[in-house]
Structure formats: structure tokens, C-alpha cells
Amino acid sequence: MGAYSQEKYIEQLQSFHGSLAPGLIIGGAMVNLAMNTLPKDKLFDAICETPLCLPDAIQLLTPCTIGNGWLTVLNFGRFAITLYEKYGGLGVRVYLDSVKLRTYPEVHSWYFKLKPKPEQNFQLLIDQILEAGEKILSLQHVRVQPESLRRKKIGPVADCPLCGECYPVRDGLSCRACQGESPYVEVATPNPSGQNLSAAGNRAA
Amino acid sequence: MGAYSQEKYIEQLQSFHGSLAPGLIIGGAMVNLAMNTLPKDKLFDAICETPLCLPDAIQLLTPCTIGNGWLTVLNFGRFAITLYEKYGGLGVRVYLDSVKLRTYPEVHSWYFKLKPKPEQNFQLLIDQILEAGEKILSLQHVRVQPESLRRKKIGPVADCPLCGECYPVRDGLSCRACQGESPYVEVATPNPSGQNLSAAGNRAA
Numbered sequence: 300m301g302a303y304s305q306e307k308y309i310e311q312l313q314s315f316h317g318s319l320a321p322g323l324i325i326g327g328a329m330v331n332l333a334m335n336t337l338p339k340d341k342l343f344d345a346i347c348e349t350p351l352c353l354p355d356a357i358q359l360l361t362p363c364t365i366g367n368g369w370l371t372v373l374n375f376g377r378f379a380i381t382l383y384e385k386y387g388g389l390g391v392r393v394y395l396d397s398v399k400l401r402t403y404p405e406v407h408s409w410y411f412k413l414k415p416k417p418e419q420n421f422q423l424l425i426d427q428i429l430e431a432g433e434k435i436l437s438l439q440h441v442r443v444q445p446e447s448l449r450r451k452k453i454g455p456v457a458d459c460p461l462c463g464e465c466y467p468v469r470d471g472l473s474c475r476a477c478q479g480e481s482p483y484v485e486v487a488t489p490n491p492s493g494q495n496l497s498a499a500g501n502r503a504a
Numbered sequence: 505m506g507a508y509s510q511e512k513y514i515e516q517l518q519s520f521h522g523s524l525a526p527g528l529i530i531g532g533a534m535v536n537l538a539m540n541t542l543p544k545d546k547l548f549d550a551i552c553e554t555p556l557c558l559p560d561a562i563q564l565l566t567p568c569t570i571g572n573g574w575l576t577v578l579n580f581g582r583f584a585i586t587l588y589e590k591y592g593g594l595g596v597r598v599y600l601d602s603v604k605l606r607t608y609p610e611v612h613s614w615y616f617k618l619k620p621k622p623e624q625n626f627q628l629l630i631d632q633i634l635e636a637g638e639k640i641l642s643l644q645h646v647r648v649q650p651e652s653l654r655r656k657k658i659g660p661v662a663d664c665p666l667c668g669e670c671y672p673v674r675d676g677l678s679c680r681a682c683q684g685e686s687p688y689v690e691v692a693t694p695n696p697s698g699q700n701l702s703a704a705g706n707r708a709a
Contacts, residue, residue, distance in 0.1 A: 355571030366560030375680045376672040442690040467581040475580045485647040
């Protein structure tokens with residue numbers, strides 16, 4: 300799988316993702332198939348059509364990560380990845396094929412949630428995924444418009460007049476957190492006990 | 505930094521992220537400060553307030569990744585991370601402090617983009633970041649509502665009547681890609697030359 304043997308990939312997977320997710324073993328085969336179909340001499344970016352599990356296979360096996368901006372995660376809930384040439388947009392999409400999946404009943408019933416979890420046979424599931432390899436995948440040649448997916452430059456930055464932190468001026472007169480999107484329901488500055496939180500907006504701290 | 509020595513972290517960083525991004529060295533110090541402030545015996549989730557670079561420090565140094573759902577990336581453009589207790593939501597927010605930053609002029613001018621890139625002294629920047637360590641950071645105790653950030657369960661799935669791929673039924677009568685959100689401007693099934701793309705929607709392939 301990529302630069303790793305299958306055993307090494309599974310070990311890396313457990314360390315990075317925290318568990319041996321069946322979808323990530325399939326993800327390894329998907330990345331492999333896509334990379335083996337792409338020209339070797341091009342830089343490529345990645346799309347992942349689900350935020351569940353699969354982005355971690357891409358992050359482990361390709362140069363594309365969330366932080367470096369070469370991986371775009373779309374919340375389509377389709378088990379599919381695309382690797383595409385960074386500038387021209389020509390690429391390869393690999394997806395889990397529902398029809399081909401029927402040959403592997405434990406994988407099929409896991410993916411379509413046909414059995415409650417306690418009734419699933421985890422070892423059989425993993426064995427069937429490893430046995431299936433690329434045989435449950437299909438491939439399409441695609442073109443994306445790279446500029447539509449490329450992360451916008453952050454542009455000029457300034458201190459937010461409310462929280463005092465640096466923010467992108469393009470977001471408005473204050474940062475998006477101070478505009479009401481803060482995920483924090485309480486904010487406190489540290490005190491000796493370190494425990495007391497007062498009900499307060501982000502900007503109050 | 506986390507389980508790594510500083511040298512090992514920088515090596516891992518270059519391998520995972522693809523380059524020695526200055527923000528990721530700061531990110532290492534941020535994760536360290538947050539983890540050293542949190543109780544050792546709790547499970548925590550992470551928030552990253554920018555998609556630029558910083559998510560990769562969290563993914564490398566904590567158990568939280570995009571694929572396992574324990575990391576939420578918010579597009580606030582603030583250089584800040586939060587680690588919070590998974591169920592109760594009590595946590596620690598660490599941010600790059602604009603005021604403290606003034607003591608380190610090369611870091612300050614890099615962060616506020618006061619110098620064009622060719623005029624920046626990259627080695628001095630890295631040296632000042634390493635020298636500064638936690639001295640350019642500030643810390644807040646916060647509470648989030650974990651359920652507001654937790655990824656929703658995918659729920660029942662079915663074959664999309666248009667593309668035939670498995671999708672979450674909650675998204676509607678067809679998958680979101682077939683509802684018009686497809687990022688692909690052309691889709692083709694492979695042919696012997698492997699090159700011909702016809703102008704076609706996703707569902708045509």
C-alpha cells in the first residue's frame with residue numbers, strides 16, 4: 300500500500316487513526332489503484348467524498364493532508380476518492396462498487412448496515428476485505444476544475460477589534476468567532492484553581 | 505513534542521506535511537501546552553480554528569484526526585487550537601498571542617505578512633520560533649457543547665438511483681453529487697487509450 304507493505308500499513312493505520320477501521324483497509328486499496336493508474340511524474344491533489352475514515356488513508360499514503368491543503372473533503376457520503384493532476388485537473392476516481400460488493404457478503408452487509416454490530420463477524424469482514432482487494436472497486440477517469448477546489452489565499456490579516464487575535468480581513472470587521480460562530484459556550488482566563496469558568500462570550504476572555 | 509523529541513517531530517512533520525511549515529513548529533508547542541494543562545486520564549477531542557497547516561500538528565501529536573472524527577476544523581483564520589474533554593466539553597484553548605509575538609520580530613513580521621517572502625529570513629524565523637516556544641502563546645479555559653461539534657451518525661444508506669453508488673438516505677432522493685454538487689466537470693469510463701473524456705455529468709458514467 301503506497302510505500303508500505305500491507306502489514307506496515309495496517310500498523311501505521313492503527314497508530315494514526317486509533318483503530319483498525321475496515322473502511323481504511325479498503326481505502327488503502329483505493330489509493331493504490333488510483334496511484335497506479337496516474338502518470339508517475341505529475342503532482343496531484345486529492346478529493347475524498349466522505350469525511351468518515353477514508354481521509355486518513357489518503358493522508359497516510361499520499362502527500363495530501365488537510366493541513367497542507369492538497370486534500371479536499373466533500374461530505375457526499377460516497378465511499379470514493381479522486382486523485383487529480385494539480386493544475387490541469389485530469390484524474391482518476393475510485394469508488395466502492397455496490398454491485399461488485401455482493402460477491403463478498405460480510406463486506407456487503409457491513410457497508411449497507413444489514414446486520415447489527417454484535418452480529419457482525421469482524422475477522423471475517425477483515426479477511427474478505429483483504430481477499431477482495433481491488434475487486435470491489437471501480438475506476439473512472441474524471442476532470443475537475445482545480446481552481447474551484449483550491450484553497451483561497453488568506454490575504455491581509457489584522458488584529459480582531461473584539462478578541463484581539465489575528466484574523467483574515469476578508470472575513471469582515473471582526474473575526475468569524477466574534478461574529479457569533481464561536482463554538483465556546485464559556486471562556487475563562489486561568490486562575491490559581493484553574494477550574495472556575497464564568498458564562499461569557501469568547502471576546503470577554 | 506507529544507511522544508516525540510523536537511528533532512523527531514520536525515522529521516515527522518516534513519514527511520507528513522511535505523515541508524517544514526513554520527506554523528507547524530508553533531503548532532507543536534501549542535499541542536504540548538494544551539496537553540500538559542489537561543488532566544491525563546480523560547479522552548479529549550480537538551478543535552482547530554484554521555485549516556492552514558495547524559490541523560497537521562494536531563493529527564501528528566494527538567489521537568485526533570479528520571478521518572476518525574475527533575478533530576473539528578473551523579475556518580475562522582485564527583491560529584488557535586482547543587483540546588476538550590470528549591463528553592463534558594471542558595477544555596483548554598491555546599492561541600498565538602499577537603502582543604507576545606512582538607518580542608520576536610521575524611515571527612511577528614512573518615505572521616502579519618509585513619515582509620514580502622523573498623525578504624524573509626527563513627532560518628532566523630525558525631530559530632526565533634524555536635527560541636520562543638510557549639512564550640508567544642496564551643491559554644484560556646473553555647467549555648464547548650460536544651454534541652454541537654460531534655459528527656452526526658450517517659444513518660440508513662441506499663443505492664443512489666442516479667449514479668448507483670451507496671449514499672446516506674438523509675441527503676434526499678439522490679446523493680449530493682447527483683443533486684448538483686459534483687466537483688467533476690467531465691467523467692469517462694476507462695477505454696484502451698485511457699485518455700478520452702467526454703463532457704458529461706457524474707451520473708452519465
